Every structure is written in C-alpha cells, then in structure tokens.
Amino acid sequence: MTTTAHDITYRLEQKRRVQADFPGPKSVALTERRKAVVAAGVASSVPVFVADADGGIIHDVDGNSFIDLGSGIAVTSVGASDPAVVGAVKEAVEHFTHTCFMVTPYEGYVAVAEQLNRLTPGDHEKRTVLFNSGAEAVENAVKVARLATGRDAVVAFDHAYHGRTNLTMALTAKAMPYKTNFGPFAPEVYRMPMSYPFREENPEITGAEAAKRAITMIEKQIGGEQVAAIIIEPIQGEGGFIVPADGFLPALADWAKDKGIVFIADEVQSGFCRTGEWFAVNHEGVVPDIITMAKGIAGGMPLSAITGRADLLDAVHPGGLGGTYGGNPVACAAALAA
Template sequence: MTLASLTQSRLLTTAIPGPRSIALHAEREKQVTSGFGVALPIFIDRAEGAILEDVDGNRIIDFASGIAVTSVGASNPKVQAHVSEQLARFTHTCFMVTEYDSFTAVCRWLNEHTPGDFEKRTALFSTGAEAIENAVKVARSATGRQRVLVFDDAYHGRSLLTMAMTAKENPYKLNFGPFPAEVIRAPFAAPLRWPTGAHNATADALAALERILEENGPETFAAMVVEPIQGEGGFIVPSPGFLPGLRDIATKYGIVLVLDEIQAGMGRTGALFASNDENIAGDITVTAKALAGGLPLSAITGRIELMNAVHAGGLGGTYAGNPLACAAALGVFEAFEDGSLIENALRIETTARGILEPLRSTTGIVADVRGRGAMLAVEFADAGTLVPRADLAKAIADLCHRSGLLVLVCGTFSNVLRLLPPLVIDQDLLEDGLILLRDVISQVSEAVDIEQLETVAT
C-alpha cells in the first residue's frame, strides 16, 4: 500500500495530547515500566519530512529528530528502498557467524569519510553506548593502559561504564552505582560560564588538563573521550583551540583520542562530522544515531594499528551491524551524496540565528543562542547572574508542545532547549516552528517580568 505524502505543515485538530493519545498513554502506564520517561505523551501514526502526525490527526513540527536520529527524515525514500530490498532477502544472520557485504560496505564508507589521513578499520555495533564501550576496549587493548579521561558536562550513554563517563547525575546515574573505576574528569572549555571569562577558557582548561594528567600519571591513560560539541550537557560548543589542544596533548602522551560524534556527526553541524570544523581527527571516531536513519547501528572507526590490536573474537555482538540497519545506512550515505543535506544544515542555522538571536537583547531570560548547523540551543538563565532557569525551559517546551512544536530540554541544569530539526525540513515549516518558538519565549519572558509564569504555563 502506498500512502499519500504527509502535508508538511502544522495542524492542530485536538488539544495536545488528544483523546486517542491519552487513552493509549493510559494503556502504556499499565504495561510499560515507569522508568522510561517521555518528552511529549502523544502516539505517532505517521512521520515524513519534518512532520509527525499523531493518532488524533495532529501534525506536529519535529525539532527533535528522535534525538538527532532521523536527520534524513523519518521515512526517507532512499532508506526505505534499501531496507525493503534487504527485508525481502533476509533479516539477520549475525556477522560473526556468516558474513554479508552490506556490513563491509558501511565500514568502507566510514573508513573513507571519517576525518584522518591514515589507514582505518571500522567495527559496527548497535547503540552509541555500546560503541563508546568498545572504543575504550580498543584503546585499552592497544595501549595496555586502564584509565579513561572524560570532561565536565559530558554524556556518553546509559550502560555502567558510559554512566561513569557521563557527568549528569539525574536522571542518568541516580541510584545506579557503584560505577566502574578508572574514569577521571577534566574541565571542558565552556565559554558562557568559564569563571575567568570566555577568552581564558581554552588556555585555562588545557592547563587544568595537564595538571590532572600529571597528578594521575599520563602513562596510565588509555583514552581521552570528548564530544566535539557536547550534547546532553547543553549543546556546548567549546572555545576555539580547545579541541586542537586536546589533540596535541593526546599525541604528546600517547593517549588514544576518541571523538564521540554520536549526536554531532552525520551532517548535523553543517559538516559531515563536527570535528571537520576544528580540522582535527580522532584516533577513533564514534558514530551512531543518524548513521542508519532510525535503525539501530553504531560504529567505531580508527587507526588500523589500534583497531587491529584486539584479538580475534574480542569485538562483536549478536545484533552488531544487523543487515537491515546496514542497508539503512547505505540509504543514508546515498542521501548525502549530492551535498544538499549539508547545505540544508547551514540554511537551518542561518534562519534560526536570524529569528532567535535577537532574544538575547529583547528578553531578560535568554543567556545564549549557540550551536552549529542544525544542532542549536537556547539557554535560559537570569540576566546578569546566569543562575540557570530550568523552570523557564520546561514552561517554554510545554507551551511549544501544546502549540504543535516538538522541542527537547537538555543541559546539566536542565535549562536548555535543543533544536534538532531534520535536515530535510522545508523553509516554510522551519520558519513556522522558529517563529512559534520565538513568540513563546517572548511570552514567557513577559510573564516572568510580571511574575505570572505559572498562569502562562497552565
């Protein structure tokens, strides 16, 4: 059955959530653990482009992309075609049992396209956390060292090791310890809140890192793991020179530099990888999320001498590089071939900055508008003091949701709205969503001025 194209415009036929979503959510609560949260309790019937259509017929503008997963759209025809063809042939064999060429083809593309002018090898897995753990395994195997260095405000996953590597306590780490040892944290050069000013952030952070390495013994560190742009921490773009400084320090001490491109990679920032903007290469680059357009696939791609240091059978997984997911990734790669998605990411940034940046001066609640490409954020804090305002971020997100715009809250202090529209979003729909967001922020700012935030939020 061929479905008609989903109209790319916002439409509200009921309140959000509508009656059918409310009923389905009530059933969910009877059947699904309460340990799973939800940003917006609506049930989706169809998705196409940058529109989510729920079971009540509401069309919601998608500024989330499944947390940066459906960058090429939630029903991209190239992805669908590759997956449909593979589905007709077989769904699984396990690459460690019998092989299939799509696994090799995905590895070949990543070897050719991830930053770094050196010979590479790639391993495929299922989730981002799984890939991060395997990157650490490779680094430890290759170096014979144990320790892992990570950074303030980092997010690397929900497994025990990646929780230890993640900075934010609630909800990710709360009540789940103890965590693996040998994880050491260093400052991240975050410009907005650097104690001695943004102009000092890079030099101060790199100096602090050198002190931490000296105190703990640089020869004990297997890996230094960093997000080129931090995701859950608040879409924090590091100060200029910080990432090249990390590259130099890692090289100096023989530490494997692992770039976590799980959220920032695959065209999201207006370059194929966020590290392209800094003109650096990791010894290992980790990809996931948008890699397979909605199917579970992750990868680590690194120097041949590192990747081949692991003994045969030391890497793997039953579902690692599942053939349907590999087929989906080949569709994603095809979608990037003409360069239009990269151009779209840059167009999204230009449009968003034009609409949102004036809020820094016209309101007293917008502390920062930041990001690159289609990985953008608005941070809310009290003017002057920069005291984080999680209540404002929540109120604004709730109002956007009721008006048919899906946005996500993030940040160490839960005071940041992150904007992750699909790279295929058309200009009219993008502007509709951004203008709606701008107007909601202005409305909430006025309510704060007259102390009526609770009234506006309800």
C-alpha cells in the first residue's frame, strides 16, 4: 500500500501497527545471532531488527510498523528513503563510488561546499571541509582553531556531548556510557557552567548573567588570552535537550570575538531546520567563526562538515585537513538532494 502526503508518495503506509508478540520471533532469532558476533559494547535502543523504512515509519522483520521518533539519532530529517535522496544516490553510485577528493577531486564536493557557505550564518567569506562523522567535524574544528590562534586551551560546557573519539570524549561532559574507563583524555579542555534555566539554583538568572558567570570562570582558571576556542551546542542534545536562556550565546560570542577566541557552534544535532531555523544560532542572530555539521546533512548517508571564516580555514597548510572518505561522492549527492 502507498500513501501520499504533500508531493511525496510513500512506499509504505504511514501508520503504526504492532502485533501481540514483541519482539517477534525473527527479531529474537537475529538477536541471538548478534550476540554471537557483535561486540557487547554496541547497544541498541529497540529490540527489533529493521527490514524497511520509508518516510516516518520503520517496518521490522516480523511485520510490525513503528513511528520513527529516533530518525537514526537525528539523521533522517527528510524522512527515510526520501525519493529525491534515493534517486541522487542511485545516479551517483552508477558513475563512481570513490576516488578520494584529495587525490582526484569531483564537482559534488565543491557543490556541497557552495551550498553550506551560502546557508550557514554570516555574509563573510567562508570555506568548507567535508568529513564522515560529527566527531570528525568537531576534532577538525578544534584543530583549525588551535593552529589559527596559536593557543591550546578549549572551553566546553556542562552537559555537553561532542562525540566518542578521544578529543571529543574530553569535550563531552557525560561519563556513562561515553567516557567511563576510556581515559586518559586529550589535555587542555576546560568545563564551564551552561545556562540551564530549568535547573538553575536561581531561576531568575538571565542569559547574559549566565554568560558572565562562565566568562569570569574562564578568566580566573585559564585566562582569555590562552583560549583557542569555545565550543558549544546552541541547544544541547545528550545532556537533556537544554535550551539556554536568551542572551547567553550572543554574550559568549561577543566576548570570544573581543579576546580573539574562535567561537565554534556544534550544530551536529541542532542543524538543518531541526529547531525551526536552518541553524539554531539563527534564533539569536549569532554568527559563529566555525560551525560543525553532520547527521541531517545527507539524509542518512555518512557525511559531516565544518564551515567557517576563510582566514581561519585557509591558515591550515595543504594536506593538514582531509581524510580518505571525507566528502564521499555518493554522500555528497545525497546531501545536495536533502
């Protein structure tokens, strides 16, 4: 059965339907196979195995259908198996799946960079680099900030989540399951208090006051002139979907600019219209020096990016940025369609 919404005709009926046995026998059998071959450290939230997905619905191997509230952890923002994305991927994969942009470049990478330079906040001259995952984007944003400023210290915030690699674990605030027993972590990372209106001891504290609190701690504990970058999720995800008080982000960004600190907005989860704007920083008119992106960027294909001031990204020596699969041509085609 197909259903139509707006101008999209879905292959699967967009309806939840769960049978009595949950999980079903096929998912149970696959779970046993999984236990024998997949590392226990890889956990899954739902005890069923997917067979098909379309729009906002997932079908499992036992014939159940579920509303997809996870979106692959904030990835399939345009819906699963979107026809435009699928069509772009099919066309791209028929030509070439890989050459490595650092060896033999291709137009798709350039086209994605053009779009990101256009869509991200600010009318300044920008440059973009493509990678595979959000953690890669964050790592490279920090690399650029450290090289461009000649400084080492990086400021992150309470409740932050930035990834699972060594540096991004250091930036992440949550111990379990992300950090416990995985240290030692990368040095010169400092944690500051977030604006968290729902949990503030003083609920009357404004965004500007919360920013002043963090800035005072930075000045006392590190010294503003020693800080290469401030990295922050404009709306935090893993920490509990925390929306800072109005004025918090602009005050931090303004202070960073005065101190020559690179202001990095980690929009891996909040980007690509998930907050009602292209990027969450747009709600308060904040223009980051560098913005990190992934997840919703390519409709489910692995792709991430950093876009930032041209003078920052062009400061890096040739060969200092990149990666074998970064900006894969098939993922670039999916991104342009998404």
